[in-house]
Amino acid sequence: MSHSLRIPDLSIPTRPESAAGQPTGVGPGDAGDPAVNAVDVIRVEGGARLAGTVHVVGAKNSALKLMAAALLAPGQSMITNVPRITDIAIMGEVLRRLGCDVRFDTDDPVDPMVAGGGVARSRSVVIDVPEEPGVEADYDLVRRLRASICVLGPLLARRGHVRVAHPGGDAIGSRGLDMHIAGLTRMGAEISGEHGFVIAAAPAGLHGAEIMLDFPSVGATENLVMAAVLARGETVIDNAAREPEIVDICSMLIRMGARISGEGTSTLHIEGVPALTPVRHATVGDRIVAGTWAFGAAMTRGDVTVTGADPAFLEVALDKLVTGGALVETRPDAFRVRVDERPTAVDVVTLPYPGFATDLLPMAIGLAAVSDGASLITENIFDGRFMFANEMMRLGADIKTDGHHAVVRGRERLSGAPVRATDIRAGAGLIIAGLCADGVTEVSHVHHVDRGYPDFVADLRALGVEVERGRTTEEPALEI
Numbered sequence: 108m109s110h111s112l113r114i115p116d117l118s119i120p121t122r123p124e125s126a127a128g129q130p131t132g133v134g135p136g137d138a139g140d141p142a143v144n145a146v147d148v149i150r151v152e153g154g155a156r157l158a159g160t161v162h163v164v165g166a167k168n169s170a171l172k173l174m175a176a177a178l179l180a181p182g183q184s185m186i187t188n189v190p191r192i193t194d195i196a197i198m199g200e201v202l203r204r205l206g207c208d209v210r211f212d213t214d215d216p217v218d219p220m221v222a223g224g225g226v227a228r229s230r231s232v233v234i235d236v237p238e239e240p241g242v243e244a245d246y247d248l249v250r251r252l253r254a255s256i257c258v259l260g261p262l263l264a265r266r267g268h269v270r271v272a273h274p275g276g277d278a279i280g281s282r283g284l285d286m287h288i289a290g291l292t293r294m295g296a297e298i299s300g301e302h303g304f305v306i307a308a309a310p311a312g313l314h315g316a317e318i319m320l321d322f323p324s325v326g327a328t329e330n331l332v333m334a335a336v337l338a339r340g341e342t343v344i345d346n347a348a349r350e351p352e353i354v355d356i357c358s359m360l361i362r363m364g365a366r367i368s369g370e371g372t373s374t375l376h377i378e379g380v381p382a383l384t385p386v387r388h389a390t391v392g393d394r395i396v397a398g399t400w401a402f403g404a405a406m407t408r409g410d411v412t413v414t415g416a417d418p419a420f421l422e423v424a425l426d427k428l429v430t431g432g433a434l435v436e437t438r439p440d441a442f443r444v445r446v447d448e449r450p451t452a453v454d455v456v457t458l459p460y461p462g463f464a465t466d467l468l469p470m471a472i473g474l475a476a477v478s479d480g481a482s483l484i485t486e487n488i489f490d491g492r493f494m495f496a497n498e499m500m501r502l503g504a505d506i507k508t509d510g511h512h513a514v515v516r517g518r519e520r521l522s523g524a525p526v527r528a529t530d531i532r533a534g535a536g537l538i539i540a541g542l543c544a545d546g547v548t549e550v551s552h553v554h555h556v557d558r559g560y561p562d563f564v565a566d567l568r569a570l571g572v573e574v575e576r577g578r579t580t581e582e583p584a585l586e587i
């Protein structure tokens with residue numbers, strides 16, 4: 108165990124908006140932050156209209172798991188179109204601690220930012236996996252990146268035993284692991300919990316099993332697929348998650364030699380193979396970042412073209428925007444959202460894919476807050492997603508929550524105020540809501556936004572917004 112290891116600064120040093128010499132991407136309260144009371148803030152002036160083109164790179168929630176999937180084959184894998192965000196840097200560190208050599212390289216210059224002389228939003232990552240990767244992922248990294256739990260399945264399959272720190276809950280709610288554990292147990296693993304770790308062992312190797320998930324959990328589906336590809340015999344996962352990121356992971360695994368069918372449906376069949384080989388794979392475009400800009404266009408009565416993500420993966424979300432009055436044009440790898448009038452209120456219910464994505468809930472609330480009429484917003488995935496509603500209320504939004512429902516009565520205009528980002532998506536939603544407010548909105552703790560959006564400020568500028576990023580000091584702790 109290595110609890111006493113000092114956490115390296117995993118900030119992304121070339122982000123141009125950070126104050127000189129100050130690390131970004133790691134927030135106060137996170138271990139390793141040298142300036143404990145300093146927080147990154149983004150300031151926007153209200154009354155802006157998003158207009159122009161924005162390019163979206165690979166999906167965070169795919170790339171993180173593609174990196175974990177590389178653990179399944181000794182040798183050198185390469186993943187391209189990987190977003191330049193803090194979470195990916197942390198995953199790189201998780202893999203290094205497992206004995207992998209991890210190198211980030213400049214990606215193909217598909218990103219228009221590069222052509223314009225800016226900082227690339229995507230990179231490729233080359234991962235050299237040893238014959239025997241390590242078997243422990245510590246809390247100091249797992250608590251900063253819950254997705255680290257996705258090394259559980261691959262390491263158990265490769266090494267037959269593993270200890271991964273339990274990630275615990277976070278600002279969007281409790282994050283259970285029972286389905287991961289029940290599925291792996293059916294595949295022959297013995298799993299226990301001790302001192303905050305999930306400890307799994309399968310001394311005789313994993314075997315195929317019939318697994319019915321209680322809920323189409325993204326993380327459980329991924330862990331079980333990555334364990335099943337090297338298990339003896341056939342695994343069938345019913346009620347599996349169908350997200351495009353799951354399809355992306357399956358397609359990389361299939362190219363590594365895995366035998367998987369049914370990806371993108373609720374039933375996955377996986378025939379275990381003795382070994383896999385490393386490959387090069389390009390990450391699917393980020394539908395949540397793309398959806399963020401789609402809602403941003405609607406909220407600000409703007410005109411935004413988004414390239415790099417398949418609009419088919421946002422069908423329900425774009426359909427909501429059309430119902431609210433937006434004009435939406437789609438092409439295979441791009442779409443345009445234009446809104447000329449104040450949007451009309453629409454109801455939204457979040458559901459597993461292909462339903463409305465929970466990660467776009469803050470944007471749906473933001474849109475409802477400035478729409479004409481009342482919207483009923485229902486969250487079915489995370490019990491804490493509405494926590495950020497209090498911050499939206501500071502901007503004057505009229506929101507009443509009751510359990511997993513919120514009634515939002517639209518206002519012509521919000522009112523600029525200092526607010527705090529509580530998670531990745533809430534942060535992005537608050538910044539965009541600030542564009543619809545009178546005066547200045549300052550969103551603090553935007554290191555959360557850096558976890559999921561490669562260069563939010565540069566994208567806002569490219570879309571015509573006056574925005575600045577800086578550092579501010581929180582109230583010093585009182586001596587008692």
Ligand code: EPU
Binds near residue numbers: 327466
């Ligand atoms: N759940 C359990 N037990 C389990 C697994 C899940 O109770 O064994 C519960 C969770 O507590 C949660 C719900 O089921 O309430 C959904 O969890 P799921 O496993 O589907 O989500 P996840 O894998 O933890 C991923 C994304 C999230 C995204 C959700 C839903 C990554 C790294 N994270 O989380 O993305 O919201 O799927 O689509 O892939 C984000 O990017 O900001 C983010 C939170």
